[in-house]
Structures are given as C-alpha cells and as structure tokens.
Amino acid sequence: MNAKPNIQMRKFLYGFVLAGMMLFLCLGVSGSPAAHAQEVETPEPTSAAGFSWEYQLDFSASSLLGAKQQASSLTPSLNSQGVASELQALGGSNYRLTMTGNQGVEQVRQVLFSPLMAGFIGGAAELEVNMPVGSLLDTTFKLESNLTTGYRWEVVPSESAGFAQAGEPTFTTQSSGYGVPSVQTLVLQPKNVGDGKVKLVYRRPFEPNETATRHLRITLAAQATEIDLSDPNPMVIDTRAGSSDLAGTPNPIDEIPLKGELPASLDWRSAGIVPTVRNQGSCGSCWSFGTVGIMESAVAKAGGPLTDLSEQFLVSCNMDGWSCDGGLTAHKYHYDTLGQNQTAIGAVLEADKSYTATNGSCTEAYNHPYQLSGWQFIVPNEWDMPTVDKIKNAIYTYGPVTAGVCVGDAFQAYTGGSIFSTNESEQCPGSYFHVNHQIILVGWNDADGYWILRNSWGPSWGESGYMRIAYNTSHVGEGTSWVTWAEPAPATYIYLPLVLRDFASPPPGDGIVNGDFESGLTGWTEYSTHGWPIIVNSFSPNSVTAHSGSYAAWLGGSNDEISYIQQQVTISSGAPYLVYWQWIGSDDVCGSDIGEVLVNGSVVDVYNLCTENNTGGWVTHSVDLSAYAGQSVTLQIRSETGPSIYSNLFVDDVSLQASAAASGPIHGVAPSLDASTTQGKTGILAQGEKPQGVVEKRRIKPR
Incomplete structure (x- = not known):
C-alpha cells in the first residue's frame, strides 16, 4: 500500500474544491445545491467558424453552498473571454463543472492553464477531437505532459475513427529542473476521408484504471494540421536559486579510499532505514520526494525513528517558486533557511502537513522537529556528474542519497525483471541540467553494474517502486547529494567572567553580500505577499533593464502587495551610508x-511611489545608517502598495559607502536626467521620453 494514500481524494478536496469552485464563481455560475445551476449569461463572443469546445471538471465538495461561500470574495474573471458554464450535482459529494466556448484553440488554452484552474494535467484526463477529414495530411498534436510523474498521453485506437498514430511520441522539456513539464508531440495519420475522431487519455501506463476527472471535447468544422494544447505561459525555474552546498566544509567523500574497502554490493533497505515507497501522483514534485526521502533515512541511520516527513511542506512553503511544475534540491529548508511564514527551520511531519499532490498553501507556522546537521553535493554543482566511485562512497558513508536521472518513455514503461540500460539522455538536452527527475539511490551491485533506484511513483511501477538501472545510464547520479542528522545535544551552560575592553573603533563592517543580485538569492531573503519572485532578470515593460549585469530586485507591481529584500549586515563607522540604485514607475x-x-x-x-516621483530611469538613493555603526542589523528594502493602482520599485547595486551618493534620495520631484547622468547606464530613458508607469507583473505563473 502506498505510504501517501488517497492522493486522488485529497486532490479532489484541495485542487478541485478550492481551484475548481473558485473558477465556478469566477465564471459567474449561480445557484444552490440543486442538481443543476443556471447557465451563465456571458458576452457574445467572436466565434471561430464552426469551432466549439466543452471542458468538464469533476470534483468533490462538502456542499455547493459552502464552496460558494468559500470563494465569495472572487470576482468574475473569465466571463469576458466568452466562456459559459453549468454546474451539475452528480450525487453525494461529487460535482461536475462544464465550461463551453467557441473562440478557438487559444481560448481553450487560456482556460485550461488559468491560475484559477486545477491543472489540466493534475490527474487523469480525456481528450476527444472531432473534425472532418478532407485530405490525408497528418495532424500534429502538441500536448502539455509531465514524464516525471509517470503520466503521458496515449491514443485510444478503439475510439479513434479514421486516424492512426504515426511513429512514437516525442517530448520537449520546457525548462531546466526536476519535475518540470514537457510538450508531448503526437502525429496522427488519417486513414481515409470523411468524419474523423481522435480519442486520447492522459494516465500512467502502470495504473491504467485511474478514473479521469478532466474531459475535454473539441469540434472543428475543417481539418486541422496542428492542434496545440500546451501551456502558453510555462514556468521557468531559475537554476541559480537552487541549493548551494556548504562551501568550505570538509567533504569525507574525497577522504575515503576509493575501491578496495567498498563492498561489491550494498542495499540500505536491509538495514531497515529506508521508508516504504512514496507516490507523488500527477504533481511534478519529485524534487521534494528526493529531498525528504534521504532525510528520513538519515534520521533513522543516526538512531532516530523511521518517521514520515512532509513533502507538501516543501511544495507549499518554499520561497523559490518551486511547485508542481518543478523545483530543485531543497535541503536548505531542512538545514538553514526559513520557509514561507515559518518561525523555525527544519522538516515537518507528514501528519502536520499531509500530501495533496497540488501546490496547496502555506498560511501557518508548523512544528519542525528535525533539522539537518549537514549536507553537501558530492561535486561542486547540482548539475555536475560525479563518478560512479564517488556516488558509491557517498552511499556507503551517509546512507541513501538523492540524485537526478533523465526520464523518457522507456523509463516510464519499466516493469522490472531486468536491468534498465536504455540511455534516454537525449530527452534532457538542457545547457546545465541533463536530467529532469529526482530519485533516491539506496545501493549498488558491482557484479551486474547497477544502482538500486527508489522512485516516487508508488509500488505499482517497476519492481515494487524500485528499478535496477545500469551505471552511467541516462545521467543517473547527476547532482548527487547527501545529508546528515544528529540528535540535538542537551544545552550546556558555561559561566565566564565579564571582561571589558576599550576598542579604539568598532570592527569593520561585513558589507553587502551580492549587492548586484548577479548570484541570485545568495545573501538575500526575499518576500512577496502574492508569492512573486523578487530577484529576477526579466521585467515589464521591456525598456526596464538591470542597472548593471542582468538581475535586479522588482518590488511592488501588484495591488495590496508587500514585498521586500532583506540581509543581515554589519554597519561600520567607515561605511555607514546605504546606497542603492532605484527606478520608480507608477501611475498612482x-x-x-x-x-x-x-x-x-x-x-x-x-x-512615496507615485507619478510625481517617477524617476524615468536609474537614480541613486541613500540613507544614513551611522546611528547603527558597529552593530549587526537586519537591513530591509521594502515597498507597500494599496488596493487600486499600484507602483513598481526596481532596485539594483546595493552597497554600504563612506558617504551619500551625489544625487541623494528622491523625494517629490523626478530628477532631470541629462547626458552626463545617463551616459553608460543601461535601462535609462532618453531625455524627454515619457516615463514608464504602472505595469502588471508577469513572473512565475501561480498554479
């Protein structure tokens, strides 16, 4: 039995009730707990000739009235897209929301991948396309998919009239990282002219009986040569925001003699420190399962209990924007980094934050009973490939390790009984990452040359959830990392005499770490009420660019938004002035x-951030912090926006200096930018050009 049970039921409650019912209200559906709700009157759309679609979303809810009350604060947002809807009670606590439209494929994509929706590939799905066939030209389907969850689209031959699949499907990964979606391309060939129908299902080949909860039907008046149902705004993971290892920490991997002293085979399952196989479901959260899984083993190896820790905590409470659309190794949240709204660092129990296979939310502080004592990649970076010997040394020394592998359709189809040796590295052609899925290695066997790989697709896959995979296959082992845990030592108090010493001057300041943001989050903590990433390298409007390099901090940009960047610094008497470059753009x-x-x-x-104070480009801002000289302080640069028209504050090149910048703080009047001010600076508007005003943020797409 799966260690994370009832994933589909939890997804109904969390994904469909919250997201599905939110969409229900946003579409303007009204009614009571009756069998049918009234169809919404929507603006007359501009229809695509002969095109229509219907999308049915099945979900569970305690009551229709309760779900409406839960989402009553939302305002209609999709009516303007010409989408009509109807709610139907299926009996018991089951409901079906049916949406219809006729404005073309782009309208379908916008609805399927709306932030308000439970994800189109967040579970088993069905797709039916009906169209006339006037010629024997192929039709290419481009479909959102996620190989790293075990799901894929398959043609149902018995329900596809007049079409047959041509060749094998291909998969194109949309971003680097673990658990990221891909675009699956299928080519269908017409058998003859006449009425045609294509039926596809999205499911796990090893769990073929999962009930579909999403049903999309498209009807076309003419034959199409391409149908694109991929996400129009895919999330892109900033690989610089990933975990960095403990620089300067001695790495015992390099101190263990290679070969000779290592056994020819090892399997940590026999030591009783490996938990039962978990199941990530349709969420691309393998990165959280790899992170959590080896911590569970590390706790048991060090004499603690074999406990069940929460993957959902990492999915919902990380500060990097990682989600069901992918992430990176997340040991830092178990070691030295606070999660969203948390007051302590470390892992959370599964019982306190159970897995839902959705992005979920993080609105409360949880108990953190276990905190790592150390961790490290066995090579410098998460995207580097270590040798087989180094991986074995890490497993031998620390127990199970987490690592990456490149997953393709052959990996998905593995049923056991043999050693997997199909190299699918071409499925992961990233410039940094050469893998797309995070797994756990619990042992090896030199006689047959394979790793014992623990997956997170439940016990129905492979050999009861495991795979024997040949060394150096599909980049298995890329980004290998180990962790350690130790029972906290009891507090010891040592009383020493107080010695006062008269220093001529306070110690020098540590300065600002990564003040130009070119190393991502290094040195900084960022926060956004709406979960936006703050340190970014793309901005809107396009005329805004970083003051130097590629990255800057983007504060504001949303209504009712509090956002900030923060760093612990020591203020020295020799450099007590905080100086940074800023760009204010507002219509408020x-x-x-x-x-x-x-x-x-x-x-x-x-x-004030307002039209009167728009800078029209990059200018310096300085603050005298001499009152804090000699102190270690928490320094925060922050913006707060109101409920209506919002403002943008861009910040770059933060430093502590001996004196204030010449231009000084900007209060009340936008500066005059002459040629001497703007020379050599990027992202500054030409003299007389209209300053950019408020813009709507489009960063990482919420799920």
Missing part, C-alpha cells in the same frame, strides 16, 4: 504606495 497618486528602508524592523526611511 502620492500617499498610497510607498518605498521604505527598515533596520531591525523599524522604518528609517520612507518615500
């Missing part, structure tokens, strides 16, 4: 949106 009036600088939570500088 003064008095609503503000920029601030805080020290230890107290505001030391505040200014």
Whole structure:
C-alpha cells in the first residue's frame, strides 16, 4: 500500500474544491445545491467558424453552498473571454463543472492553464477531437505532459475513427529542473476521408484504471494540421536559486579510499532505514520526494525513528517558486533557511502537513522537529556528474542519497525483471541540467553494474517502486547529494567572567553580500505577499533593464502587495551610508504606495511611489545608517502598495559607502536626467521620453 494514500481524494478536496469552485464563481455560475445551476449569461463572443469546445471538471465538495461561500470574495474573471458554464450535482459529494466556448484553440488554452484552474494535467484526463477529414495530411498534436510523474498521453485506437498514430511520441522539456513539464508531440495519420475522431487519455501506463476527472471535447468544422494544447505561459525555474552546498566544509567523500574497502554490493533497505515507497501522483514534485526521502533515512541511520516527513511542506512553503511544475534540491529548508511564514527551520511531519499532490498553501507556522546537521553535493554543482566511485562512497558513508536521472518513455514503461540500460539522455538536452527527475539511490551491485533506484511513483511501477538501472545510464547520479542528522545535544551552560575592553573603533563592517543580485538569492531573503519572485532578470515593460549585469530586485507591481529584500549586515563607522540604485514607475497618486528602508524592523526611511516621483530611469538613493555603526542589523528594502493602482520599485547595486551618493534620495520631484547622468547606464530613458508607469507583473505563473 502506498505510504501517501488517497492522493486522488485529497486532490479532489484541495485542487478541485478550492481551484475548481473558485473558477465556478469566477465564471459567474449561480445557484444552490440543486442538481443543476443556471447557465451563465456571458458576452457574445467572436466565434471561430464552426469551432466549439466543452471542458468538464469533476470534483468533490462538502456542499455547493459552502464552496460558494468559500470563494465569495472572487470576482468574475473569465466571463469576458466568452466562456459559459453549468454546474451539475452528480450525487453525494461529487460535482461536475462544464465550461463551453467557441473562440478557438487559444481560448481553450487560456482556460485550461488559468491560475484559477486545477491543472489540466493534475490527474487523469480525456481528450476527444472531432473534425472532418478532407485530405490525408497528418495532424500534429502538441500536448502539455509531465514524464516525471509517470503520466503521458496515449491514443485510444478503439475510439479513434479514421486516424492512426504515426511513429512514437516525442517530448520537449520546457525548462531546466526536476519535475518540470514537457510538450508531448503526437502525429496522427488519417486513414481515409470523411468524419474523423481522435480519442486520447492522459494516465500512467502502470495504473491504467485511474478514473479521469478532466474531459475535454473539441469540434472543428475543417481539418486541422496542428492542434496545440500546451501551456502558453510555462514556468521557468531559475537554476541559480537552487541549493548551494556548504562551501568550505570538509567533504569525507574525497577522504575515503576509493575501491578496495567498498563492498561489491550494498542495499540500505536491509538495514531497515529506508521508508516504504512514496507516490507523488500527477504533481511534478519529485524534487521534494528526493529531498525528504534521504532525510528520513538519515534520521533513522543516526538512531532516530523511521518517521514520515512532509513533502507538501516543501511544495507549499518554499520561497523559490518551486511547485508542481518543478523545483530543485531543497535541503536548505531542512538545514538553514526559513520557509514561507515559518518561525523555525527544519522538516515537518507528514501528519502536520499531509500530501495533496497540488501546490496547496502555506498560511501557518508548523512544528519542525528535525533539522539537518549537514549536507553537501558530492561535486561542486547540482548539475555536475560525479563518478560512479564517488556516488558509491557517498552511499556507503551517509546512507541513501538523492540524485537526478533523465526520464523518457522507456523509463516510464519499466516493469522490472531486468536491468534498465536504455540511455534516454537525449530527452534532457538542457545547457546545465541533463536530467529532469529526482530519485533516491539506496545501493549498488558491482557484479551486474547497477544502482538500486527508489522512485516516487508508488509500488505499482517497476519492481515494487524500485528499478535496477545500469551505471552511467541516462545521467543517473547527476547532482548527487547527501545529508546528515544528529540528535540535538542537551544545552550546556558555561559561566565566564565579564571582561571589558576599550576598542579604539568598532570592527569593520561585513558589507553587502551580492549587492548586484548577479548570484541570485545568495545573501538575500526575499518576500512577496502574492508569492512573486523578487530577484529576477526579466521585467515589464521591456525598456526596464538591470542597472548593471542582468538581475535586479522588482518590488511592488501588484495591488495590496508587500514585498521586500532583506540581509543581515554589519554597519561600520567607515561605511555607514546605504546606497542603492532605484527606478520608480507608477501611475498612482502620492500617499498610497510607498518605498521604505527598515533596520531591525523599524522604518528609517520612507518615500512615496507615485507619478510625481517617477524617476524615468536609474537614480541613486541613500540613507544614513551611522546611528547603527558597529552593530549587526537586519537591513530591509521594502515597498507597500494599496488596493487600486499600484507602483513598481526596481532596485539594483546595493552597497554600504563612506558617504551619500551625489544625487541623494528622491523625494517629490523626478530628477532631470541629462547626458552626463545617463551616459553608460543601461535601462535609462532618453531625455524627454515619457516615463514608464504602472505595469502588471508577469513572473512565475501561480498554479
């Protein structure tokens, strides 16, 4: 039995009730717990000739009325797209929301991948396309898919009239990282002219009886040569935001003599420190299962209990935007990094944050009973490939390790009984990452040359959830990392005499780490009320570019938004001035949106973000922090926006300097940017050009 049971039921409750019912209200469906709700009157759309579609989303809810009340604060958002809807009670706690439209494939894509929707590939799905066949030209289907979950699209020959699949499907990964979706391409050949029908299902080949909860039917008046149902706005993972190993920590991997002392085979399952196989379901969260799985073993190996820790905590509470659309190794949240809304660092129990196979939410602080004592990649980077000997040394020394592998359709189809040796590296052609799936290696066998791979697709796959995979196959082992855990030592108090010493001057300051943001989140903590990433390398409008390099901090940009960047620094008497470059773009009036600088939570500088203060480009801003000289403080640069028109505050090249910048703080009047001011600076508007105003953020797409 799966260690993470009832995934589909939980997905109904979390994904379909919350997302599906939110969409129900957003579409303007009204009614009571009756069998049918009234169809929404929507604006008359501009229809695509002869094109129509119907999408049915099945979900569970305690009551229709309760779900409506839960989402009553939402306002209709999809009516303007010409989408009509009807709610139907299927009996018991089961409901079906049916959406219809006729404006073409792009309308379908916008609805399927709306942030309000439970994901189109968030479970088993059916797709039916009906169209006349006037010629024997092929039709190419481009479909959102995720190989790393075990799911894929398959043609149902018995229900596909007049079409047959041509060749094998191909998969194109849309981003680097673990668990990221891909576009699956299928080519269908007409058998003859006449009425044609194509039926496809999205499911796991090793779990063929899963009930579909998403049903999409498309009808065309003419034959199509291409139908694209991929996500129009795929998430892109910033690989620089991944875990970095503990620089300077001695790495015992290099200190163990290679070969000779290692056994010819090892299987940590026999030691009783490997939990039962988990099941990630349709969510691309393999990165969280790899991270959590080896910590569970590390705790048991060190004498602690073989406990069940929460993968959902990492999915819902990470600060990097990682989600069911992928992520990276997340040991830092178990070692030295606070999760969203958390007051302590470490792992959370499964009982406190159970797995739902959705992005979920993180609105409360959880108990963190286990914290790592150390961890490290066995090679410098997460995307480097270690040798077989180094991986074996890590497994021998620390127990099970987590690593990457490139998953293709052959990996999915593995049923056991043999050693997997099909190299599918071409499925992962990334410039950094050469893998797409995170797994756990629990042992090896030199006689037959294979690793013992623990997957997160439940016990129905492979050899009861495991695979014997040949060394050096499909980049297995890329990004291998180990972790350690130790029972916390009891507190010891040592009382020493107080010695006072008169220093001539306070110690020098540590300065700002990564002030130009070119190393991503290194040194910084970022926060956004709406979950936006702050340190980014793409901006809107396109005329905004970083002051130097490629990255800058983007604060504001949404209604009712609090966002900030924060760092622990020491203020020295020789460099007590905080100086940074900023770009203010706003259409708001003064008095609503503000920029601030805080020290230890107290505001030391505040200014309006409004049209009157638009800078029209990059200018310096400085704050005198000499009152904190000699102190280690928490320094925060922050923006707050109101409920209506919002403002943008871009920040770059943050530093501590001996004196204030020449241009000084900007208060009330936009500066005049002459040629001497703008020379050599990127992203500054030409003299007389209209300053950019408020823009809508489009960063990582929420799920």
